[in-house]
Amino acid sequence: MADARERRGLEPSESALILGASGGVGHAALQLADRIGAEVYATTSADWKAERAGEWAASVIDYTEVPFDERVVELTDGRGVDLVADHVGEATWQQSIDSLATGGRMVICGATSGADPDIDIRSVYQRHRRILGTPMGNRRDFRAVGRLIARGEVAPVIDRVLPLERVAEGPPGDREPRGVRQGRRHAGGVTAPRWGVQPTEAFSGVL
Numbered sequence: 001m002a003d004a005r006e007r008r009g010l011e012p013s014e015s016a017l018i019l020g021a022s023g024g025v026g027h028a029a030l031q032l033a034d035r036i037g038a039e040v041y042a043t044t045s046a047d048w049k050a051e052r053a054g055e056w057a058a059s060v061i062d063y064t065e066v067p068f069d070e071r072v073v074e075l076t077d078g079r080g081v082d083l084v085a086d087h088v089g090e091a092t093w094q095q096s097i098d099s100l101a102t103g104g105r106m107v108i109c110g111a112t113s114g115a116d117p118d119i120d121i122r123s124v125y126q127r128h129r130r131i132l133g134t135p136m137g138n139r140r141d142f143r144a145v146g147r148l149i150a151r152g153e154v155a156p157v158i159d160r161v162l163p164l165e166r167v168a169e170g171p172p173g174d175r176e177p178r179g180v181r182q183g184r185r186h187a188g189g190v191t192a193p194r195w196g197v198q199p200t201e202a203f204s205g206v207l
């Protein structure tokens with residue numbers, strides 16, 4: 001999101017769609033977009049997650065119930081949004097592109113569901129849309145976000161803290177073979193104890 005801003009990214013007068021609102025990246029993007037003052041839409045996969053995301057988003061779409069691009073187009077009176085933050089990848093690219101307004105941009109920074117999207121490239125160039133990659137921010141971005149966290153203006157949401165050897169497993173009593181993250185049973189970051197400190201504490205050294 002910081003990188004997106006640097007490239008004349010999100011403005012207060014614009015709208016943004018944040019995917020995977022319950023994930024670590026999604027939570028951060030939601031809070032930053034909301035703080036910028038943009039009109040924020042979000043997607044997630046369960047009611048309890050939607051309730052949390054609703055703290056920062058004007059509308060939260062459950063993409064397991066309805067194709068999210070159709071809902072975004074409906075909610076924006078046919079226009080689409082100015083920016084989509086997509087870290088999900090393969091499973092969502094086409095719908096993300098189709099959620100964009102003419103001239104809108106999709107900022108990508110992850111590929112949770114896979115890295116080989118099957119898209120119709122005409123849906124990009126015919127509507128003057130852009131796809132922007134952002135592997136990571138720079139040191140200045142890091143300090144800027146660190147300051148926001150230290151001032152309590154954005155707050156990383158920690159879903160749970162697990163011992164390092166259990167990070168790939170489910171929570172106690174849950175025998176689902178996939179881990180917490182793959183099973184999408186979290187809302188916020190999943191961290192190991194070493195990093196399970198108060199966010200303000202974690203950033204005190206970089207301010």
Ligand SMILES: NC(=O)c1ccc[n+]([C@@H]2O[C@H](COP(=O)([O-])OP(=O)(O)OC[C@H]3O[C@@H](n4cnc5c(N)ncnc54)[C@H](OP(=O)(O)O)[C@@H]3O)[C@@H](O)[C@H]2O)c1
Nearest residue numbers: 020021022023024025044045087091109110111112135136
């Ligand atoms: N470039 C960078 O600087 C950077 C930094 C950190 C992470 N990443 C990358 O960003 C991605 C996300 O990281 P994260 O830490 O936020 O992971 P995460 O906490 O596991 O969140 C991923 C979220 O994506 C959503 N999702 C998963 N599969 C989906 C599907 N098939 N369709 C729609 N939504 C789906 C789920 O949220 P809902 O249930 O809410 O939909 C899930 O919780 C990863 O690929 C990671 O490698 C990149």
